[in-house]
Amino acid sequence: MMMDRAMGDGVGKRTPPITPTAQGKRTPPTTPTAADRERVARTSKLLWHAKENDLEQLKKLLRDHPDLATACDYDGRTALHVAACYGRTDAARLLLEAGAIVNAQDRWGTSPLGDAEQTGNSQMIRLLKDYGGELLGTRGSKREGSGPSVGPLLIQKSYWEIDPSEIDLNTSILIGKGSFGEIRKVTWRGTPVAVKTILPSLVKDRLVVQDFIHEVDLLVKLRHPNIVQFLGAVTKRPPLMLVTEFLSGGDLNQFLQSKGALQLSQAISSALDIARGMAYLHNGPNVIIHRDLKPRNVLLDEANQMKVGDFGLSKLITKHHHQDIYKLTGETGSYRYMAPEVFRHESYDKNVDIFSFAMILYEMLEGYPPFPYSEPYEAARLVADDERRPTFSVKNCPQEMIELIEQCWATKAASRPSFVDIIKRLEQMEATLPPEPRHWRFLHHS
Numbered sequence: 548m549m550m551d552r553a554m555g556d557g558v559g560k561r562t563p564p565i566t567p568t569a570q571g572k573r574t575p576p577t578t579p580t581a582a583d584r585e586r587v588a589r590t591s592k593l594l595w596h597a598k599e600n601d602l603e604q605l606k607k608l609l610r611d612h613p614d615l616a617t618a619c620d621y622d623g624r625t626a627l628h629v630a631a632c633y634g635r636t637d638a639a640r641l642l643l644e645a646g647a648i649v650n651a652q653d654r655w656g657t658s659p660l661g662d663a664e665q666t667g668n669s670q671m672i673r674l675l676k677d678y679g680g681e682l683l684g685t686r687g688s689k690r691e692g693s694g695p696s697v698g699p700l701l702i703q704k705s706y707w708e709i710d711p712s713e714i715d716l717n718t719s720i721l722i723g724k725g726s727f728g729e730i731r732k733v734t735w736r737g738t739p740v741a742v743k744t745i746l747p748s749l750v751k752d753r754l755v756v757q758d759f760i761h762e763v764d765l766l767v768k769l770r771h772p773n774i775v776q777f778l779g780a781v782t783k784r785p786p787l788m789l790v791t792e793f794l795s796g797g798d799l800n801q802f803l804q805s806k807g808a809l810q811l812s813q814a815i816s817s818a819l820d821i822a823r824g825m826a827y828l829h830n831g832p833n834v835i836i837h838r839d840l841k842p843r844n845v846l847l848d849e850a851n852q853m854k855v856g857d858f859g860l861s862k863l864i865t866k867h868h869h870q871d872i873y874k875l876t877g878e879t880g881s882y883r884y885m886a887p888e889v890f891r892h893e894s895y896d897k898n899v900d901i902f903s904f905a906m907i908l909y910e911m912l913e914g915y916p917p918f919p920y921s922e923p924y925e926a927a928r929l930v931a932d933d934e935r936r937p938t939f940s941v942k943n944c945p946q947e948m949i950e951l952i953e954q955c956w957a958t959k960a961a962s963r964p965s966f967v968d969i970i971k972r973l974e975q976m977e978a979t980l981p982p983e984p985r986h987w988r989f990l991h992h993s
Protein backbone atom coordinates (compact mmCIF):
# COMPACT_ATOMS: atom_id res chain seq x y z
CA MET A 548 0.00 0.00 0.00
CA MET A 549 1.13 3.53 -0.45
CA MET A 550 0.94 4.30 3.23
CA ASP A 551 3.93 3.13 5.19
CA ARG A 552 3.12 1.06 8.19
CA ALA A 553 2.53 2.94 11.40
CA MET A 554 5.53 3.58 13.53
CA GLY A 555 6.28 1.46 16.56
CA ASP A 556 4.25 -1.46 15.12
CA GLY A 557 3.43 -2.73 18.58
CA VAL A 558 5.91 -5.56 18.09
CA GLY A 559 8.49 -5.44 20.84
CA LYS A 560 11.17 -7.19 18.85
CA ARG A 561 11.18 -4.50 16.22
CA THR A 562 11.64 -1.64 18.65
CA PRO A 563 15.05 -0.14 18.02
CA PRO A 564 17.38 0.99 20.77
CA ILE A 565 16.77 4.54 21.92
CA THR A 566 20.23 5.05 23.31
CA PRO A 567 22.79 6.80 21.12
CA THR A 568 24.80 4.41 19.00
CA ALA A 569 28.49 4.50 18.29
CA GLN A 570 27.77 6.23 15.00
CA GLY A 571 25.58 8.97 16.34
CA LYS A 572 22.41 9.93 18.10
CA ARG A 573 19.01 9.03 16.86
CA THR A 574 17.04 11.96 15.64
CA PRO A 575 14.01 12.82 17.70
CA PRO A 576 10.76 12.38 15.80
CA THR A 577 9.87 15.24 13.55
CA THR A 578 7.06 15.68 11.10
CA PRO A 579 6.94 17.15 7.59
CA THR A 580 6.35 20.85 7.70
CA ALA A 581 2.85 22.08 7.13
CA ALA A 582 4.20 24.13 4.22
CA ASP A 583 5.54 20.99 2.51
CA ARG A 584 2.24 19.23 2.82
CA GLU A 585 0.28 22.23 1.62
CA ARG A 586 2.53 22.68 -1.40
CA VAL A 587 2.14 19.06 -2.44
CA ALA A 588 -1.60 19.18 -1.83
CA ARG A 589 -2.01 22.37 -3.88
CA THR A 590 -0.08 20.94 -6.81
CA SER A 591 -2.10 17.78 -6.64
CA LYS A 592 -5.32 19.80 -6.66
CA LEU A 593 -4.20 21.82 -9.66
CA LEU A 594 -3.42 18.67 -11.64
CA TRP A 595 -6.74 17.20 -10.64
CA HIS A 596 -8.73 20.26 -11.72
CA ALA A 597 -6.81 20.34 -15.01
CA LYS A 598 -7.85 16.77 -15.66
CA GLU A 599 -11.47 17.60 -14.76
CA ASN A 600 -11.31 20.77 -16.89
CA ASP A 601 -12.67 22.63 -13.88
CA LEU A 602 -11.90 26.19 -14.96
CA GLU A 603 -13.40 27.88 -11.90
CA GLN A 604 -11.26 25.90 -9.49
CA LEU A 605 -8.19 26.34 -11.67
CA LYS A 606 -8.69 30.11 -11.77
CA LYS A 607 -9.16 30.28 -8.02
CA LEU A 608 -6.02 28.28 -7.33
CA LEU A 609 -3.94 30.26 -9.79
CA ARG A 610 -5.26 33.55 -8.42
CA ASP A 611 -4.33 32.58 -4.86
CA HIS A 612 -0.99 31.00 -5.87
CA PRO A 613 0.24 32.39 -9.21
CA ASP A 614 3.45 30.33 -9.11
CA LEU A 615 1.39 27.14 -9.21
CA ALA A 616 1.14 27.39 -13.01
CA THR A 617 4.66 25.96 -13.27
CA ALA A 618 4.38 23.45 -10.41
CA CYS A 619 4.89 19.77 -11.12
CA ASP A 620 4.28 16.55 -9.31
CA TYR A 621 6.48 13.66 -8.22
CA ASP A 622 7.05 12.70 -11.86
CA GLY A 623 7.64 16.15 -13.22
CA ARG A 624 4.10 16.26 -14.62
CA THR A 625 2.66 19.74 -14.77
CA ALA A 626 -1.02 20.62 -14.97
CA LEU A 627 -0.39 21.43 -18.64
CA HIS A 628 0.81 17.85 -19.24
CA VAL A 629 -2.36 16.56 -17.66
CA ALA A 630 -4.57 18.90 -19.66
CA ALA A 631 -2.73 17.88 -22.85
CA CYS A 632 -3.06 14.21 -22.05
CA TYR A 633 -6.81 14.45 -21.47
CA GLY A 634 -7.54 16.91 -24.25
CA ARG A 635 -8.69 19.68 -21.90
CA THR A 636 -8.14 22.58 -24.28
CA ASP A 637 -9.80 25.24 -22.11
CA ALA A 638 -7.80 24.26 -19.09
CA ALA A 639 -4.62 24.21 -21.17
CA ARG A 640 -5.30 27.71 -22.53
CA LEU A 641 -5.97 29.04 -19.05
CA LEU A 642 -2.74 27.48 -17.75
CA LEU A 643 -0.72 28.86 -20.64
CA GLU A 644 -2.15 32.31 -20.06
CA ALA A 645 -1.23 31.99 -16.40
CA GLY A 646 2.41 31.30 -17.31
CA ALA A 647 2.62 27.51 -17.58
CA ILE A 648 5.85 26.37 -19.24
CA VAL A 649 4.85 25.06 -22.63
CA ASN A 650 7.91 22.84 -23.03
CA ALA A 651 8.14 21.54 -19.47
CA GLN A 652 9.48 18.00 -19.60
CA ASP A 653 8.32 15.31 -17.28
CA ARG A 654 10.48 12.56 -15.82
CA TRP A 655 10.40 10.74 -19.14
CA GLY A 656 11.39 13.79 -21.13
CA THR A 657 7.92 14.29 -22.55
CA SER A 658 6.57 17.78 -23.22
CA PRO A 659 2.84 18.57 -23.16
CA LEU A 660 2.90 18.50 -26.98
CA GLY A 661 4.43 15.02 -26.77
CA ASP A 662 1.40 13.97 -24.73
CA ALA A 663 -1.04 15.75 -27.03
CA GLU A 664 0.42 14.07 -30.11
CA GLN A 665 -0.30 10.68 -28.56
CA THR A 666 -3.97 11.50 -28.22
CA GLY A 667 -4.18 13.09 -31.65
CA ASN A 668 -6.28 16.02 -30.38
CA SER A 669 -5.70 18.54 -33.17
CA GLN A 670 -7.13 21.52 -31.28
CA MET A 671 -4.78 20.88 -28.39
CA ILE A 672 -1.82 20.34 -30.70
CA ARG A 673 -2.52 23.64 -32.44
CA LEU A 674 -2.89 25.51 -29.16
CA LEU A 675 0.40 24.19 -27.80
CA LYS A 676 2.20 24.93 -31.06
CA ASP A 677 0.81 28.48 -31.01
CA TYR A 678 2.52 28.94 -27.67
CA GLY A 679 5.80 27.56 -29.03
CA GLY A 680 5.26 23.96 -27.99
CA GLU A 681 7.87 21.50 -29.17
CA LEU A 682 7.48 17.79 -29.62
CA LEU A 683 9.80 16.42 -26.93
CA GLY A 684 9.63 12.74 -26.07
CA THR A 685 6.57 10.62 -26.46
CA ARG A 686 4.89 8.54 -23.85
CA GLY A 687 7.05 5.56 -22.97
CA SER A 688 9.74 6.29 -25.49
CA LYS A 689 12.38 7.88 -23.34
CA ARG A 690 12.16 6.27 -19.98
CA GLU A 691 14.45 3.48 -19.10
CA GLY A 692 12.46 0.54 -17.92
CA SER A 693 9.41 1.39 -19.90
CA GLY A 694 9.61 -1.81 -21.86
CA PRO A 695 8.54 -1.60 -25.43
CA SER A 696 7.43 1.84 -26.47
CA VAL A 697 3.71 2.37 -26.45
CA GLY A 698 2.64 1.18 -29.84
CA PRO A 699 -0.55 1.45 -31.80
CA LEU A 700 -3.59 1.86 -29.65
CA LEU A 701 -5.39 -1.12 -31.14
CA ILE A 702 -4.34 -4.18 -29.20
CA GLN A 703 -5.07 -7.67 -30.40
CA LYS A 704 -6.45 -10.27 -28.04
CA SER A 705 -3.57 -11.60 -25.99
CA TYR A 706 -2.89 -15.19 -25.09
CA TRP A 707 -2.82 -14.16 -21.45
CA GLU A 708 -6.31 -12.60 -21.43
CA ILE A 709 -8.39 -14.30 -18.76
CA ASP A 710 -12.13 -14.67 -19.01
CA PRO A 711 -13.56 -12.98 -15.89
CA SER A 712 -16.15 -15.74 -15.54
CA GLU A 713 -13.25 -18.00 -14.54
CA ILE A 714 -12.62 -15.87 -11.47
CA ASP A 715 -15.17 -16.01 -8.71
CA LEU A 716 -14.48 -13.00 -6.52
CA ASN A 717 -17.37 -13.98 -4.25
CA THR A 718 -15.51 -17.01 -2.95
CA SER A 719 -12.21 -15.15 -2.74
CA ILE A 720 -10.31 -14.15 0.38
CA LEU A 721 -9.16 -10.55 0.79
CA ILE A 722 -5.43 -10.61 1.55
CA GLY A 723 -4.35 -7.03 1.15
CA LYS A 724 -5.01 -3.57 -0.18
CA GLY A 725 -2.58 -1.62 -2.30
CA SER A 726 -2.56 1.58 -4.23
CA PHE A 727 -4.08 -0.08 -7.31
CA GLY A 728 -6.85 -1.86 -5.48
CA GLU A 729 -7.42 -5.03 -3.55
CA ILE A 730 -5.51 -8.30 -3.56
CA ARG A 731 -7.55 -11.46 -3.22
CA LYS A 732 -6.71 -15.11 -3.06
CA VAL A 733 -8.81 -16.91 -5.64
CA THR A 734 -8.85 -20.39 -7.06
CA TRP A 735 -8.35 -20.19 -10.82
CA ARG A 736 -8.42 -23.35 -12.90
CA GLY A 737 -7.96 -25.30 -9.69
CA THR A 738 -4.90 -23.37 -8.52
CA PRO A 739 -4.73 -20.71 -5.80
CA VAL A 740 -3.67 -17.42 -7.36
CA ALA A 741 -3.50 -13.79 -6.26
CA VAL A 742 -5.85 -11.46 -8.09
CA LYS A 743 -5.30 -7.75 -7.98
CA THR A 744 -8.42 -5.81 -8.90
CA ILE A 745 -7.59 -2.42 -10.32
CA LEU A 746 -9.55 0.50 -8.93
CA PRO A 747 -12.07 1.62 -11.56
CA SER A 748 -11.03 5.26 -11.01
CA LEU A 749 -7.56 4.40 -12.33
CA VAL A 750 -8.72 2.93 -15.59
CA LYS A 751 -11.46 5.24 -16.69
CA ASP A 752 -9.71 6.23 -19.85
CA ARG A 753 -8.50 4.35 -22.86
CA LEU A 754 -4.89 5.46 -22.67
CA VAL A 755 -4.37 4.04 -19.23
CA VAL A 756 -5.94 0.75 -20.23
CA GLN A 757 -3.73 0.59 -23.32
CA ASP A 758 -0.64 1.24 -21.24
CA PHE A 759 -1.81 -1.39 -18.81
CA ILE A 760 -2.22 -3.95 -21.60
CA HIS A 761 1.23 -3.20 -23.02
CA GLU A 762 2.74 -3.52 -19.60
CA VAL A 763 1.04 -6.84 -18.88
CA ASP A 764 2.19 -8.06 -22.28
CA LEU A 765 5.74 -7.46 -21.12
CA LEU A 766 5.34 -8.74 -17.59
CA VAL A 767 3.81 -12.11 -18.44
CA LYS A 768 6.93 -12.96 -20.45
CA LEU A 769 9.20 -12.56 -17.44
CA ARG A 770 10.34 -15.75 -15.75
CA HIS A 771 12.62 -15.92 -12.74
CA PRO A 772 12.56 -17.86 -9.47
CA ASN A 773 12.86 -14.63 -7.50
CA ILE A 774 10.11 -12.62 -9.12
CA VAL A 775 6.41 -13.12 -8.63
CA GLN A 776 5.08 -14.80 -11.75
CA PHE A 777 2.43 -12.97 -13.74
CA LEU A 778 -0.13 -15.38 -15.13
CA GLY A 779 -2.58 -13.18 -16.96
CA ALA A 780 -5.08 -10.38 -16.73
CA VAL A 781 -8.65 -9.37 -17.35
CA THR A 782 -8.62 -6.27 -19.53
CA LYS A 783 -11.72 -6.50 -21.66
CA ARG A 784 -14.19 -5.26 -19.10
CA PRO A 785 -14.10 -3.73 -15.65
CA PRO A 786 -12.95 -4.46 -13.09
CA LEU A 787 -9.52 -4.98 -14.61
CA MET A 788 -7.63 -7.72 -12.86
CA LEU A 789 -4.07 -8.88 -12.70
CA VAL A 790 -3.44 -12.52 -11.88
CA THR A 791 -0.16 -13.68 -10.36
CA GLU A 792 1.03 -16.76 -8.55
CA PHE A 793 -0.05 -16.85 -4.90
CA LEU A 794 2.73 -16.73 -2.31
CA SER A 795 1.66 -18.37 0.92
CA GLY A 796 4.42 -16.99 3.16
CA GLY A 797 3.14 -13.41 3.32
CA ASP A 798 5.37 -10.42 2.72
CA LEU A 799 8.75 -9.43 4.12
CA ASN A 800 7.21 -6.69 6.26
CA GLN A 801 5.02 -9.23 8.04
CA PHE A 802 7.96 -11.65 8.24
CA LEU A 803 10.22 -9.09 9.92
CA GLN A 804 7.45 -8.04 12.26
CA SER A 805 7.16 -11.57 13.56
CA LYS A 806 10.87 -12.46 13.48
CA GLY A 807 12.70 -9.27 14.29
CA ALA A 808 16.30 -9.04 13.11
CA LEU A 809 17.41 -11.91 10.92
CA GLN A 810 20.50 -13.97 11.51
CA LEU A 811 23.30 -12.92 9.20
CA SER A 812 23.06 -16.11 7.15
CA GLN A 813 19.34 -15.62 6.63
CA ALA A 814 19.72 -11.94 5.86
CA ILE A 815 22.37 -12.75 3.23
CA SER A 816 20.30 -15.48 1.67
CA SER A 817 17.18 -13.28 1.60
CA ALA A 818 19.17 -10.37 0.19
CA LEU A 819 20.52 -12.69 -2.49
CA ASP A 820 16.99 -13.70 -3.43
CA ILE A 821 15.93 -10.09 -3.80
CA ALA A 822 19.11 -9.07 -5.62
CA ARG A 823 18.78 -11.97 -8.09
CA GLY A 824 15.18 -11.07 -8.88
CA MET A 825 16.15 -7.42 -9.29
CA ALA A 826 19.21 -8.22 -11.43
CA TYR A 827 16.87 -10.08 -13.76
CA LEU A 828 14.54 -7.09 -14.00
CA HIS A 829 17.39 -4.63 -14.49
CA ASN A 830 19.25 -6.61 -17.13
CA GLY A 831 16.54 -7.91 -19.41
CA PRO A 832 16.08 -6.66 -22.94
CA ASN A 833 13.54 -4.26 -21.44
CA VAL A 834 15.06 -2.77 -18.33
CA ILE A 835 12.44 -2.73 -15.62
CA ILE A 836 12.86 -0.29 -12.78
CA HIS A 837 10.78 -1.30 -9.81
CA ARG A 838 10.51 2.20 -8.30
CA ASP A 839 8.70 0.95 -5.23
CA LEU A 840 10.94 -1.73 -3.74
CA LYS A 841 10.03 -2.13 -0.08
CA PRO A 842 9.44 -5.01 2.34
CA ARG A 843 5.72 -5.17 1.52
CA ASN A 844 6.58 -5.85 -2.10
CA VAL A 845 8.84 -8.79 -1.30
CA LEU A 846 6.81 -11.97 -0.92
CA LEU A 847 7.77 -15.31 0.59
CA ASP A 848 6.93 -18.79 -0.59
CA GLU A 849 6.34 -21.73 1.73
CA ALA A 850 10.13 -22.30 1.97
CA ASN A 851 10.78 -18.65 2.83
CA GLN A 852 12.34 -18.01 -0.55
CA MET A 853 11.82 -14.34 -1.40
CA LYS A 854 10.25 -13.09 -4.60
CA VAL A 855 9.99 -9.52 -5.77
CA GLY A 856 6.46 -8.48 -6.67
CA ASP A 857 4.49 -5.42 -7.68
CA PHE A 858 6.93 -4.26 -10.33
CA GLY A 859 6.21 -2.76 -13.69
CA LEU A 860 2.93 -1.05 -13.02
CA SER A 861 3.76 1.72 -10.57
CA LYS A 862 4.74 4.07 -13.38
CA LEU A 863 1.24 3.86 -14.84
CA ILE A 864 -0.11 5.19 -11.58
CA THR A 865 2.42 7.92 -11.11
CA LYS A 866 2.19 9.04 -14.66
CA HIS A 867 -1.54 9.14 -15.23
CA HIS A 868 -3.16 9.10 -11.87
CA HIS A 869 -0.82 10.46 -9.34
CA GLN A 870 -3.50 12.91 -8.32
CA ASP A 871 -5.99 10.09 -7.76
CA ILE A 872 -3.54 8.25 -5.58
CA TYR A 873 -2.79 11.37 -3.67
CA LYS A 874 -6.46 11.77 -3.01
CA LEU A 875 -6.82 8.15 -2.03
CA THR A 876 -3.97 7.82 0.37
CA GLY A 877 -2.61 11.26 1.06
CA GLU A 878 0.81 9.95 0.06
CA THR A 879 2.71 9.90 -3.17
CA GLY A 880 4.90 6.89 -2.72
CA SER A 881 6.68 4.74 -0.22
CA TYR A 882 8.83 7.46 1.23
CA ARG A 883 10.77 5.46 3.77
CA TYR A 884 12.65 3.44 1.16
CA MET A 885 12.81 6.20 -1.44
CA ALA A 886 16.07 7.23 -3.10
CA PRO A 887 17.00 10.88 -2.50
CA GLU A 888 16.86 11.74 -6.21
CA VAL A 889 13.24 10.56 -6.35
CA PHE A 890 12.32 12.58 -3.29
CA ARG A 891 13.99 15.63 -4.83
CA HIS A 892 12.05 15.16 -8.09
CA GLU A 893 15.25 14.76 -10.09
CA SER A 894 15.67 12.47 -13.06
CA TYR A 895 16.51 8.96 -12.03
CA ASP A 896 17.47 5.54 -13.34
CA LYS A 897 17.51 1.96 -12.14
CA ASN A 898 19.88 2.87 -9.31
CA VAL A 899 16.87 4.01 -7.29
CA ASP A 900 16.17 0.33 -6.70
CA ILE A 901 19.69 -0.22 -5.34
CA PHE A 902 19.05 2.49 -2.77
CA SER A 903 15.77 0.87 -1.67
CA PHE A 904 17.53 -2.49 -1.54
CA ALA A 905 20.08 -1.04 0.91
CA MET A 906 17.30 0.18 3.18
CA ILE A 907 15.67 -3.26 3.12
CA LEU A 908 18.96 -5.03 3.84
CA TYR A 909 19.52 -2.66 6.75
CA GLU A 910 16.03 -3.46 8.05
CA MET A 911 16.64 -7.20 7.80
CA LEU A 912 19.85 -6.90 9.82
CA GLU A 913 18.59 -4.44 12.41
CA GLY A 914 15.05 -5.77 12.73
CA TYR A 915 13.41 -2.38 12.41
CA PRO A 916 12.95 0.06 9.54
CA PRO A 917 15.25 2.95 8.70
CA PHE A 918 14.52 6.02 10.83
CA PRO A 919 11.80 4.23 12.80
CA TYR A 920 10.98 7.25 14.94
CA SER A 921 10.29 9.45 11.96
CA GLU A 922 7.22 9.55 9.76
CA PRO A 923 7.91 8.12 6.29
CA TYR A 924 7.99 11.56 4.65
CA GLU A 925 10.34 12.92 7.28
CA ALA A 926 12.56 9.84 6.91
CA ALA A 927 12.87 10.52 3.19
CA ARG A 928 13.54 14.19 3.83
CA LEU A 929 16.32 13.37 6.30
CA VAL A 930 17.91 11.19 3.63
CA ALA A 931 17.50 13.62 0.76
CA ASP A 932 17.91 17.05 2.33
CA ASP A 933 20.10 16.36 5.35
CA GLU A 934 22.10 13.52 3.73
CA ARG A 935 21.37 11.39 6.79
CA ARG A 936 21.58 7.61 6.71
CA PRO A 937 20.42 5.05 9.27
CA THR A 938 23.00 4.08 11.87
CA PHE A 939 24.10 0.52 12.57
CA SER A 940 23.62 -0.88 16.03
CA VAL A 941 23.83 -4.54 15.18
CA LYS A 942 26.87 -6.23 16.72
CA ASN A 943 29.44 -8.27 14.81
CA CYS A 944 28.12 -7.28 11.43
CA PRO A 945 30.98 -7.91 9.01
CA GLN A 946 32.63 -4.75 7.79
CA GLU A 947 32.11 -5.80 4.17
CA MET A 948 28.36 -5.92 4.76
CA ILE A 949 28.33 -2.41 6.23
CA GLU A 950 30.44 -1.18 3.31
CA LEU A 951 28.09 -2.79 0.83
CA ILE A 952 25.03 -1.18 2.37
CA GLU A 953 26.74 2.21 2.55
CA GLN A 954 27.72 2.02 -1.12
CA CYS A 955 24.19 1.00 -2.08
CA TRP A 956 22.65 4.02 -0.35
CA ALA A 957 25.24 6.45 -1.66
CA THR A 958 23.86 9.85 -2.51
CA LYS A 959 25.43 9.74 -5.95
CA ALA A 960 23.28 7.23 -7.81
CA ALA A 961 25.99 6.39 -10.34
CA SER A 962 28.37 5.24 -7.63
CA ARG A 963 25.98 2.60 -6.28
CA PRO A 964 26.96 -0.95 -7.25
CA SER A 965 24.80 -2.92 -9.69
CA PHE A 966 22.73 -5.88 -8.55
CA VAL A 967 25.12 -8.21 -10.39
CA ASP A 968 27.99 -6.80 -8.34
CA ILE A 969 25.91 -6.99 -5.16
CA ILE A 970 25.19 -10.67 -5.81
CA LYS A 971 28.90 -11.44 -6.18
CA ARG A 972 29.72 -9.69 -2.93
CA LEU A 973 26.89 -11.34 -1.00
CA GLU A 974 27.94 -14.74 -2.34
CA GLN A 975 31.48 -14.10 -1.11
CA MET A 976 30.13 -13.21 2.33
CA GLU A 977 27.95 -16.30 2.33
CA ALA A 978 30.96 -18.48 1.49
CA THR A 979 32.86 -17.19 4.51
CA LEU A 980 30.10 -17.90 7.05
CA PRO A 981 31.24 -20.40 9.69
CA PRO A 982 29.81 -23.83 8.91
CA GLU A 983 28.03 -24.51 12.21
CA PRO A 984 26.03 -22.57 13.20
CA ARG A 985 26.03 -20.57 9.93
CA HIS A 986 25.39 -17.21 11.55
CA TRP A 987 26.83 -14.49 13.70
CA ARG A 988 25.01 -13.57 16.87
CA PHE A 989 23.32 -10.23 16.90
CA LEU A 990 22.53 -8.06 19.79
CA HIS A 991 18.91 -7.80 18.70
CA HIS A 992 18.44 -11.23 17.33
CA SER A 993 15.24 -12.77 18.69
Ligand SMILES: Nc1ncnc2c1ncn2[C@@H]1O[C@H](COP(=O)(O)OP(=O)(O)OP(=O)(O)O)[C@@H](O)[C@H]1O
Binds near residue numbers: 550726792856
Ligand atom coordinates in the same frame (compact mmCIF):
# COMPACT_ATOMS: atom_id res chain seq x y z
N1 LIG B 1 0.99 -12.74 -5.11
C1 LIG B 1 0.68 -12.59 -3.82
N2 LIG B 1 0.58 -13.65 -3.01
C2 LIG B 1 0.29 -13.49 -1.69
N3 LIG B 1 0.06 -12.30 -1.09
C3 LIG B 1 0.15 -11.21 -1.85
C4 LIG B 1 0.46 -11.28 -3.24
N4 LIG B 1 0.51 -10.02 -3.73
C5 LIG B 1 0.25 -9.21 -2.69
N5 LIG B 1 0.02 -9.91 -1.56
C6 LIG B 1 -0.30 -9.36 -0.23
O1 LIG B 1 -1.15 -8.27 -0.38
C7 LIG B 1 -0.55 -7.09 0.18
C8 LIG B 1 -0.93 -5.88 -0.63
O2 LIG B 1 -0.30 -5.98 -1.89
P1 LIG B 1 -0.22 -4.78 -2.92
O3 LIG B 1 0.83 -5.12 -3.86
O4 LIG B 1 -1.54 -4.48 -3.48
O5 LIG B 1 0.03 -3.59 -2.00
P2 LIG B 1 1.32 -2.91 -1.46
O6 LIG B 1 2.54 -3.49 -2.07
O7 LIG B 1 1.21 -2.95 0.03
O8 LIG B 1 1.06 -1.45 -1.94
P3 LIG B 1 1.40 -0.70 -3.30
O9 LIG B 1 0.55 -1.30 -4.36
O10 LIG B 1 1.02 0.68 -2.96
O11 LIG B 1 2.87 -0.88 -3.51
C9 LIG B 1 0.95 -7.39 0.17
O12 LIG B 1 1.63 -6.65 1.13
C10 LIG B 1 0.98 -8.88 0.45
O13 LIG B 1 0.91 -9.12 1.84
